[in-house]
Amino acid sequence: MTVKVQTHNEGSRTVIVLDGEINSTTSGGLQAQLLPFIKAGSEVLVDLTGVSYVSSAGLRTLLIVHRHAQQLEAEITLSGLSEEVRFVMSATGFLDFFRIGDATEGERAGR
Amino acid sequence: MSVQDMSERERVDAFPTRTIGGYRVRAGRPFPYGATPVPGGVNFSVYSDRATAMSLVLFERGAKEPTAELEFPQEFRTGSVHAMTVFGLDLENLEYGFRADGPFDPEAGDRFDARRILGDPYARIVSGRDVWGEEPDWDNVYPYRSQVLNDDFDWGDDTPLRIPTEDLVIYETHVRGFTRHPSSGVRAPGTYAGLREKISYLKELGVNCVELLPVFEFDELDNPRTDPVSGERLHNYWGYNTVSFFAPKAGYAATGRFGMQADEFKSLVKELHRAGIEVVLDVVFNHTAEGNENGPTISFRGLDNATYYMLTDRGEYYNFSGTGNTVNCNHPVVRDFVLSCLRYWVAEYHIDGFRFDLAAILDRAPDGTPLPNPPLLEQLAHDPVLRHTKLIAEAWDAAGLYQVGHFPNYGRWSEWNGQYRDAVRRFIKGEPGLVGELATRMAGSPDLYQGRTASASVNFITAHDGFTLSDLVSYNDKHNEANGEGNGDGANDNHSWNCGEEGPSASAHVRDLRLRQTKNMLAILLTSQGVPMILAGDEAGRTQLGNNNTYCQDNDLSWFDWGLVEGPTANTELLEFTKALIAFRHAHPVLRTADHPTGVDRVGSGYADVSWHGVQAWMPDWAEHSRVLGMMRCGRHAKGGGTVADDHIYVAVNAHWEAHDLELPGLPPGQEWHLFTDTGALMSYGLHPPGSEPRLEHPGRYHLGPHSVVILVGRATH
Incomplete structure (x- = not known):
């Protein structure tokens, strides 16, 4: 299982669309791919619509990226969380850290 | 660089x-x-x-x-x-x-x-x-x-709360049982996450400490018995059979199947702390799930049997725990193991305290002899990481070592006060000859804890092991048939009284009396000096249908039915009464003073810190036939005097089947007695909200009905 990363811009913000599973095998590479988008003052939306599962290591990766963003006063929003991903994040307390945002244009189009 | x-x-x-x-x-x-x-x-x-x-x-x-x-x-x-x-x-x-x-x-x-x-x-x-x-x-x-665990949980600024022990109101509960019942309405019933959803309930109830039955990994399927009627599997529901001491029970986590039980449990602790509620864990270091020589080899037995277990000189397992083996707690290697484990739970899980199951075993030497100065207990008492954690002993074991009142404590340990439980039960039941003992128990049991503070005494009337409070007033005898041992298991000395009929009753008289007796015991518990502990569900009348040993009952018998809290079957009266009593305790520091009262005036108020009364003020009746006791606490002595202001409190208990006219002790000029509650009187929820108690019409006397408790507040009328 891998995680696919695609990006595009929607106005001033960068949208990162992820597809696949975020687990211990994929999360290291994912972190390396995400961090370059986190710049001072940037606005990033991570679309998790295509993510079926986020493991313990995966949640940590997302939180680490979020922490980097905080250091740089960048803003990260997660969107498109499946019910299960959202529940796991809420049960483990990870959800509390994130800004959970509106659907992206892709989601609204029923991608 | x-x-x-x-x-x-x-x-x-x-x-x-x-x-x-x-x-x-x-x-x-x-x-x-x-x-x-x-x-x-x-x-x-x-x-x-x-x-x-x-x-x-x-x-x-x-x-x-x-x-x-x-x-x-x-x-x-x-x-x-x-x-x-x-x-x-x-x-x-x-x-x-x-x-x-x-x-x-x-x-x-x-x-x-x-x-x-x-x-x-x-x-x-x-x-x-x-x-x-x-x-x-x-x-x-x-x-x-x-x-292997990812242990980089983000705690933010959370830390154990360090609420003074004497200010705690402990609520003993079971992670699964608290929300497993379908009526709980939580997203993941029976889990850490489910409990987290119920924090607002705990906050409203007013407790500031939850004591969780074992959460170290155990095997709920290690019980070989089945239900004698249905043939269904009986579980090891309580979990007093540890498989792994550093691991939180995965089956209590909604995310256990993803291996995220540690994060889920930590998140629960963090949220409880945010609500001002401490977390005490019930820990079982006296034995392991490996049993005796016929039990499974899980870990210790195969790694170093002679180190971890107490063995006879012929290599047989000592069985001081009643479960087949006994952990060799005072072996230096095992001491190190226990200490590391507790430190780990404090440092990594921010746990506020521990209640040690069958703690008397922790002071036995490798050959089973009780040690006068057990190194493990001393070490735990002085450990820097554990310095402010609550250490609570169940100060007995299954082999006759009974240490309530003399558990080696190093000024740090508290105890489950089993004598408190028995005295209150027997007094309220109406047994004679107990007025003196009740007074001692309500004063923090200074006879047992001489030289220690009142917080040495964890006062309780019910706990997971035994009848619920509702069953205590509804059953004369245990009814444990569902446990599959022909009703042979569980304690027989329950000091319970069914108020006239065994089990559920249609009689209004029986039901009224039961409610009153329930309130009487809660009233005593929450006005006694020491640390009150409430069994989860007792605030709403939870029943186990007379089963006093539900260790194996993973079903409606054990689960908290939230229909008792809300909806047509709710016991609103009892619940609101309990909430108000807890609030009353929090509002009155004189009830939470650490030092034992001495019966003398230590602050020049003209009143002793505690005084005892009978039908006549200042004349306690300690006689065999007496069933009335009045206790007055002088508010000027609160928390040792001089630091916080408090009112005078008067609590009178009438366990007699007849009413009594009580003469009330006089108050300083300008103050009058106000009525907080009378369990025998008709009023909304049985009490007046703390702070808005009405003035007594007759200032010097109180007519207290049969089987009733009255609590008065002495202050200037607002």
Whole structure:
């Protein structure tokens, strides 16, 4: 299982669309791919619509990226969380850290 | 070079030196024990004094057979600790264990068995019982599998709360039982996450400490019995049979199947702390799930039987715990294990305190003799990490060692006060000759805890083990048939009274009396000096249908029915009464003073810190036939006097079947008695909200009905 990363811009913000599973095998590479988008003052939306599962290591990766963003006063929003991903994040307390945002244009189009 | 560069520099020991079993490895570090992620790999460290050979056994998560076995080379051994760093492991898909070879010579204490794969005593998480009650593969070569934990939980600024012990109101509950009932309405019933959803209820109730029945990994399926009627499996529901001491129970986590039980439990603790509620864990160090020589070999027995268990000189297991084996708590290696474990739960899980099951065992020497100065208890009392945690002993064991009042305490330990429980039960039931003892118990049991503070006494009337409060007033006898032992299990000395009819009753008289008796006991509990503990559900009249030993009942008998809290079947009257009593206790520091009252005026108020009264003020009746006691607490003595202001409190208990006209003790000029509650009188929820109690019409007398408690507040009328 891998995680696919695609990006595009929607106005001033960068949208990162992820597809696949975020687990211990994929999360290291994912972190390396995400961090370059986190710049001072940037606005990033991570679309998790295509993510079926986020493991313990995966949640940590997302939180680490979020922490980097905080250091740089960048803003990260997660969107498109499946019910299960959202529940796991809420049960483990990870959800509390994130800004959970509106659907992206892709989601609204029923991608 | 910047600081960041330095922290990102690779370590020179982050490189393998050789290959074993197809894995790149190097000699590890003996500390810390267990599996610790290090740059590039995992450091494994395990103790065994007597093993002749030791291997690390690796599995892919859930696989039937191991992926690899890596024998520890002799040069990877420091003293009797085997340590190896293995590189290139996928932590999330890894399960590991050990295989130890050595002599099988039970008479000498050795029970090595190289056929078994052994769990790591320090495993941070364990898989195998990930979802509560799910049928496992019974032929699994390694049923409870050690796993490596990502321990970088983000606690923010959270820390144990350090609420003074005497200010606690403890609520004893079971993680699963609290929300497993379908009526709980939580997203994941029966889990840490479910409990987290109910924090607002706890806050409203007013408790500031939850004491959780065991949450260290155990096997709910290790009970061989079945229900005698339905034939259904009985569980080990309570969990007093630890499989792994550093691992939170996975089956209590909604996310246990993803291996995220540690995060879920930590998140619960963090949220409870945010609500001002401490977390005390019920811990079971007196025995393990390995049982006697016929029990399963899970970990300790196969790693170093003679170290971990108390053995007779013929190598048989001592059974002071009543469960087959006894942990050798005062062996230096085991002491270190227990201490490390508790430190771990405080440092990594921010736990506020511990209640030690059958704690008397912790002061026995390796041959079972009780020690006058047990090193383990002393060490726990003085440990820097545990310094402000609550240490609460169940100060007896299953082999007749009864230490209530004289458990070695080093000024730190509190005890479950079993004598408090029995005295209140018997007095309220109407037994004669108990007025004097009731007074002593309500004053914090200074007879038992001389030279210690009142917080040494954890006062309780009910606990998980025994009748619920509702059953205590509804059953004369236990009804444990559902446990499958012909009603032979569970305690017989319950001091209960059914108020006239055994079990559920249609009689309004019986039901009224039961409600009153319930309120009477809660009123005494929450106005006594010491630390009150309430059994979850008692505030709403939870019944177990007379079963006083529901250790195996994972069903409606044990689960908290939230219909008692809300809806048409709610016991609103009792619930609101309990809430107000708890609020009353929080509002009156004089009830929460640490020092025992002495019966003299220590602050020049003209009143003793405590005074005792009977039908006549200032004339307590200690006679055999007396069933009335009045207690007055002088508010000027609150918290030792001079620091906080409080009112005078008067509590009178009438356990007699007839009413009595009580003469009330006089108050200083300008003050009058106000009525907080009278359990025998009709008023909304049985009381007036704390702070808005009305003035008594007749200032000097009070007519107290049969089987009733009155609580008055002496203050200036607003």
